[in-house]
Amino acid sequence: xxxxxxxxQAVQAYxxxxxxxxxxxxxxxLADTFTFQxxxxxxxxxxxxxxxxxxxxxxxxxxxxxxELYGESEATLVYDVHTATSVGTQRTAEHFRLRDDRIExxxxxxDATRWHPIMAxxxxxxLASA
Amino acid sequence: xxxxxxxxQAVQAYxxxxxxxxxxxxxxxLADTFTFQxxxxxxxxxxxxxxxxxxxxxxxxxxxxxxELYGESEATLVYDVHTATSVGTQRTAEHFRLRDDRIExxxxxxDATRWHPIMAxxxxxxLASA
Numbered sequence: 001x002x003x004x005x006x007x008x009q010a011v012q013a014y015x016x017x018x019x020x021x022x023x024x025x026x027x028x029x030l031a032d033t034f035t036f037q038x039x040x041x042x043x044x045x046x047x048x049x050x051x052x053x054x055x056x057x058x059x060x061x062x063x064x065x066x067x068e069l070y071g072e073s074e075a076t077l078v079y080d081v082h083t084a085t086s087v088g089t090q091r092t093a094e095h096f097r098l099r100d101d102r103i104e105x106x107x108x109x110x111d112a113t114r115w116h117p118i119m120a121x122x123x124x125x126x127l128a129s130a
Numbered sequence: 131x132x133x134x135x136x137x138x139q140a141v142q143a144y145x146x147x148x149x150x151x152x153x154x155x156x157x158x159x160l161a162d163t164f165t166f167q168x169x170x171x172x173x174x175x176x177x178x179x180x181x182x183x184x185x186x187x188x189x190x191x192x193x194x195x196x197x198e199l200y201g202e203s204e205a206t207l208v209y210d211v212h213t214a215t216s217v218g219t220q221r222t223a224e225h226f227r228l229r230d231d232r233i234e235x236x237x238x239x240x241d242a243t244r245w246h247p248i249m250a251x252x253x254x255x256x257l258a259s260a
Contacts, residue, residue: 039241069199069206076199076206078225093223093239095197095208109223111169111242
């Protein structure tokens with residue numbers, strides 16, 4: 001299997017597990033050294049990153065993939081996340097960098113404007129993975 | 131030249147012309163039917179989209195490319211735009227869709243949170259391309 005095919009396999013497995021709420025299966029795809037950055041939070045702890053997942057999924061009603069592009073050691077997904085919040089649909093880009101076929105960094109890019117009041121109201125509980 | 135190579139050529143030419151302030155060279159890469167979406171504005175007019183470019187470039191001090199991935203009829207760039215504004219550095223993703231090797235749509239994804247007060251203060255003048 002080519003490096004690009006292995007990247008695709010790891011990222012797709014992570015993506016499906018993450019939105020399926022399967023934290024253990026998502027964690028398998030992450031490297032031991034892992035960093036996460038988004039407009040709302042950053043983390044250098046894979047377990048901490050995944051800990052907020054189930055709370056976030058409670059407000060997700062669907063995901064429409066717009067684009068998946070894979071390279072030898074990176075990938076970028078673009079998708080719309082439909083949520084049961086006042087935000088509604090959130091256009092999102094997610095860039096993955098891989099080392100030895102495991103994800104060592106994720107940069108999530110989206111417009112956080114309408115999330116700030118929701119996060120404030122929730123005291124960051126439950127939505128911390130965003 | 132493969133379709134992916136032609137996509138790369140068109141998107142790189144657009145990217146360089148756009149950040150170089152060469153509106154005419156950027157416009158050549160856009161299809162006659164063109165749509166643009168960002169957190170702040172949307173447009174279905176290539177000329178209108180490019181009209182705000184020079185004002186935006188006045189606040190751009192540099193661009194660091196993080197990722198470029200190309201497919202047969204789409205591409206996604208991830209980059210940091212350094213600006214001479216209170217926003218500072220803006221992490222940005224940009225998804226391009228192409229038809230006949232010309233760009234027919236651009237979706238710009240970034241956290242607009244800190245741009246809203248700047249846009250309001252500027253009366254949207256000059257920063258309309260963001």
